[in-house]
Amino acid sequence: MSKNLVLQSDFGLGDGAVSAMYGVAISVDPSIRIFDLTHEIPQYNIWEASYRLYQTITYWPDETVFVSVVDPGVGTSRLSVVVKTIDNQYIITPDNGTLTHIKQDIGIVEARIIDEEVNRLPKSGESYTFHGRDVYTYTAGRLAANVISFEEVGPLIEVDDIVELLKPEASIDQGKINGNIDILDIRFGNLWTNINRELFIQAAFEYGDSLEVTIANNTHQVYKNIMTYGRSFADSHLGEPLLYVNSLDKLGVAINQGSFAKAYHIETGANWKIIIRKVPKFSSN
Incomplete structure (x- = not known):
């Protein structure tokens, strides 16, 4: 698998949040190549997160791993998922509508729920507010570095059950x-x-x-x-x-x-x- 890892969030670059995500991925494997899609998504704007993935993803090689964290429901019962696209790329994100454009306009062939018993940053189990670092980027690093396979992410979820936002058609x-x-x-x-x-x-x-x-x-x-x-x-x-x-x-x-x-x-x-x-x-x- 390629070791390209692309990060997107609404965190901005004014503090250490994005840097911490970089550190988690590099700690898994220092040879992972990390790129930023954007960290300037307006706060909590799931629609824009979905669109920016759609705008970008087709220009990256297959087996690239994407992390998208715009997560107003962090710490709630919303699922954390990894999906495999029709072009053999992976997206790790909360299942809150962020995958709307990918699901409808590109195609998802398989989806899995992240098993946090296995795929969670060690010693982070009492933290419920930074899944982007502790769950998503950690899982992404392990997937990009071949530490785990896609099948080892966690149990399958039906692609039809992936949450979608309202998306009008012209x-x-x-x-x-x-x-x-x-x-x-x-x-x-x-x-x-x-x-x-x-x-x-x-x-x-x-x-x-x-x-x-x-x-x-x-x-x-x-x-x-x-x-x-x-x-x-x-x-x-x-x-x-x-x-x-x-x-x-x-x-x-x-x-x-x-x-x-x-x-x-x-x-x-x-x-x-x-x-x-x-x-x-x-x-x-």
């Missing part, structure tokens, strides 16, 4: 596309939707088209404007809005060299709707 109706704002491209403030490029093809939208974009939070309209569907940001002028295909082959909404999210106070999730339709062409005759 749709097309008479040439109008309805979707959601899934996530932000945080650094630049672009909106990433759940609308696949294939839906644009079905709707006969083409690069260069002018499209009407409406964004609403529940039933409250936040934004409505006409913008160009472009191949890149070069297809718009500085400060202009545009639609584009992002790195996950989904539709994004941006302002050329500006933050769309900040400009219009737009957030993400199932309540944030986006509707896109072609602007009717009127004859001058």
Whole structure:
């Protein structure tokens, strides 16, 4: 098995939590290669943890081991699991919805509950608030280093029983596309939707088209404007809005060299709707 270990959490880097996780893994096997996916997930935001795994995992080699710790239910009866994906990668996480995108969009072939009688950091049995260090990273290190096999993680759980969050699907109706704002491209403030490029093809939208974009939070309209569907940001002028295909082959909404999210106070999730339709062409005759 590869010794790549990738860590994700909502811990930030302001204290020693992430460093402690590194230490646990290296103590299992100093040759493990440890990488950070991100530790800047907003606190308790399970949806974003799920999306960032989906955004990243397919670009890593098979047998890479991922740890994702966004765990507002730490110390409760929620399960701790290791899943094997269809691409032969492993994810170790609380079973709280973090695996939603992996389960629905990539595929999980097998799942196991972590047996903490075996796979728990020695002398940590009285700690109930840092499973990321004591259970998840310890188990991940042992799995990555071949100290244990996947079968030795613990008992099987049905893949169908893995917890999922509500995940709306985009749709097309008479040439109008309805979707959601899934996530932000945080650094630049672009909106990433759940609308696949294939839906644009079905709707006969083409690069260069002018499209009407409406964004609403529940039933409250936040934004409505006409913008160009472009191949890149070069297809718009500085400060202009545009639609584009992002790195996950989904539709994004941006302002050329500006933050769309900040400009219009737009957030993400199932309540944030986006509707896109072609602007009717009127004859001058």
